[in-house]
Amino acid sequence: MKKLPSFDAFRIGPKHTLSDIAPDQKTFDLGGKKEERAHLEVLALELNDLQNLLYAEGQRKVLLVLQGMDTSGKDGTIRWVFSRTSPLGVHVAAFKAPSAKEKAHDFLWRCHAVTPGAGELTVWNRSHYEDVLVPVVEGWITKAEARSRFEHINNFEKLLSDTGTTIIKCMLHISKDEQRRRLQDRLDDPSKNWKFAKEDLTARAKWDVYQEAYDALLNATSTRYAPWYVIPADNKRQRNLLIAQLLNTTLRTMDLQFPPADPLLDQITIP
């Protein structure tokens, strides 16, 4: 296996832009499809062990945020990276266009409600970052309002971090060509027709403006306590491997432990 480049290569610093990272970049050189699948299975099983420890420890929390253009593979990432974990401690929250009730609150309200609790790992399938994408691209909010939202987002994530949440944010980075192939596939494959939404074409027509909006948010909200990683995502297996590796490495670094036993347990007899 080719030595894995440092995750720092994918971590967004102040002056990075999406154009610095090629969407079709291959990070893992494992041989072929078969070897890639086998390695992902190893990582998925390891993630299950790590997540069990997180759950048993019952103290800390992990939040994985997934963002990306339509068809970038948010669902697929969840399906594969979490193919071996248990729903006991892994939760997914999907954010769609806000409901009337959600709109009646500030934009972080619905997100705060589904943050991970102690011992939990939560995945956000889209997130509060949608509120600095569509409204920016469509011109519903000014640049000053967008900057204000970035600040609220950073403060919110600092709160989560300070209270025991490890935050990892991944932007699934695909090329416009790859999106065309995937949308076409949804049209061609009857078992994928249900995934096709005409609205996706509206966002596709504004591809460059979305990329700019992503650049702005990535730069403004990649912090020490909640870093952004841009994941080359044209190749699905490479994408899964990189996110699984990033997540597992992060969890291993947390040095999770079974809670210490109560020394009085020795004196208990079950009647």
Place this chain on the structure above:
Amino acid sequence: MKKLPSFDAFRIGPKHTLSDIAPDQKTFDLGGKKEERAHLEVLALELNDLQNLLYAEGQRKVLLVLQGMDTSGKDGTIRWVFSRTSPLGVHVAAFKAPSAKEKAHDFLWRCHAVTPGAGELTVWNRSHYEDVLVPVVEGWITKAEARSRFEHINNFEKLLSDTGTTIIKCMLHISKDEQRRRLQDRLDDPSKNWKFAKEDLTARAKWDVYQEAYDALLNATSTRYAPWYVIPADNKRQRNLLIAQLLNTTLRTMDLQFPPADPLLDQITIP
């Protein structure tokens, strides 16, 4: 494989009691441990396919309620039966002793908040049935109040059923001896110490009263639209197999389909 007895054998009718079903009953005769594990893997993978269809269809909902005495295997059931499904469409809600805020509402409030949405399969790890167990055993509510709660529960489940939710309720039925072995195991195995709670001994001391409270609730709330199944649970693999088979059969019976394609899809070209 021995022909599987009808699930009706485990379904609670008006005059059943827990004593009618032996906790150590073997339902599946597959050979040994290896064959049982292999068959469970087949069922877990099939459940993933069925759940994907439920998610794609995006119309109906499935709720699996798990109840049982401490150590009866609610967590283990979730871990094994859902070992191959994706957190994309499978959610687990665990109910603990109600918080002050939860107590400020009616006892169904916190449950209603986490019912499955369209296309989702939700598992309740404990449930609203806790509110007709501890309070009954401890004498916090009268028999008339318990009967009133049964009625509210039936009405609530009828609402869910009428609005597209298939409800399956499983009581994991273990013997008092088996509970002793499992509690002892939590004391003896350092990796299980964290699961031991002294409060479990308090409920164990009232074993018979709890069994009576279960008999009462099973009889009062096993309805056509939300049936109770009593699952022999002294043997973990047999328990998992029976619940997986029950769930898969139920989902197969729903005749889930990919949504029909929009006929206009043919006319779309991706720019």
